[in-house]
Amino acid sequence: EAGVAQSPRYKIIEKRQSVAFWCNPISGHATLYWYQQILGQGPKLLIQFQNNGVVDDSQLPKDRFSAERLKGVDSTLKIQPAKLEDSAVYLCASNMIRGPNTEAFFGQGTRLTVV
C-alpha cells in the first residue's frame, strides 16, 4: 500500500513569510497527526485530527500555526508568519484505530529552514 505522502520535501523561507505543507495519509486512515521535529529532539505532536475534526491541538502555537483537514482525507499545515525557531522537520502521520493495538505510519517529512 502507498505510504503517507508529504510535500514539499524541503522549503527555505525568510522570517515573517508564510509557508504551507501538505499531507496525504494512507487510504482509509481516519486519524492524522502533524509533528514538529527540531534538530536534536524527538518529534513533538502539534495537532491530531479524527476525520475532519480536531482531537488535540493543545501544543499548536495557534497565533501562527493553523491546520485543516476539510474533507477528512488530506491535510495542510500553515505557518504565518514564520520565525527562525520554526526551522524543523514537519512530519505527518496517520493510523486506523481498530482496537487497542495500533501504530502510526509516518511520512518522510518536510524540512523547513527559516532564514
Added chain:
Amino acid sequence: AQSVSQHNHHVILSEAASLELGCNYSYGGTVNLFWYVQYPGQHLQLLLKYFSGDPLVKGIKGFEAEFIKSKFSFNLRKPSVQWSDTAEYFCAVIRPSGGFKTIFGAGTRLFVKA
C-alpha cells in the same frame, strides 16, 4: 516532566560491541511501545513494536527490546553493532486511553566507530 525518557543522548561504540539503549515511560495502564530509527538524512523507520504477549520483541536488523512492566521500561538491545547502525533512535509510546497519540522520547544518537 518528560513522559518518555531516554537515558543516553549520545552513545559511541566500536563495531561488534553490544548495545543497550534505555527507555522508561511514566504512563500507567495499557501502552503500545515502539522503537524508531532515523538514519542520517532519512525519515523515521519502525524498528520494532510491542503490543502484548511475549515481552521480548525482535525487530529488524538484529535488534530486540524487552518490555518490563514493573519497571515501566522498554530497553533496546543489539548483541553486536555495525557501522551502519549509526543513527538516532527514538523510543515511543501510544496509550489507547490517551487518544492513540504517539509520544516520543528525546532520542539517542548512536555513533559506531568502524
